[in-house]
Amino acid sequence: MATPMRTAVFVSGGGTNLQALLDSVENGTVKSAEIACVISNKKDAYALERARKKGIPAKAITENFEEEALRFMDECGAELIVLAGFLSIIGKGILSAYKDRIINIHPALIPSFCGKGYYGLHVHEKVLEYGVKLTGATVHFVSEEVDGGVIIMQKAVEVRHDDTPEILQKRVMEEAEWIILPKALELVASGKVKIQGRTAIITE
């Protein structure tokens, strides 16, 4: 078997998606990637603790983010980046150094409820405000356009009339995010995803 792809995970908060990745590597669902390091743009992100508990190098970077992150990833030998609840925009330097090697999880069905200002709980607030009956999660490649890169995988989740943003967020995480993010990472790391125009072709 090929050596697992060394993967950097970017986080900003609680890190439940990071936890899903760590668990999937541990239980063998993800076998083509390993978590090389975790980077947060917030000092107090609990996600950093989750990484440290597993002995994974984890760092908060609050100044010169791009330069410091590139240096740290270099030290850790990171070949791939997963944005797992990273609530900031990726700069041009990282985008060009890791072209087509950055994936992001978004808590809605892109192209709905995405783009600037649509992150975290706000996404679910907007979904409830609009009254759609289906939402979900999307894993996509990261490009210069916010939430505009090629889609790798999506999963729909039902919206219920008595949902609050918090209840809906939890259902979207449990029924979609924690499932499709590890799956998409395994597909990308094993070389099974090819980009053709706007389409990701998955060969299993």
Ligand code: GAR
């Ligand atoms: C997740 O719902 C993730 O999809 C979302 O932030 C949450 C982070 O939770 N990401 C975005 O909104 C990106 N635009 P976590 O820290 O528990 O994984």
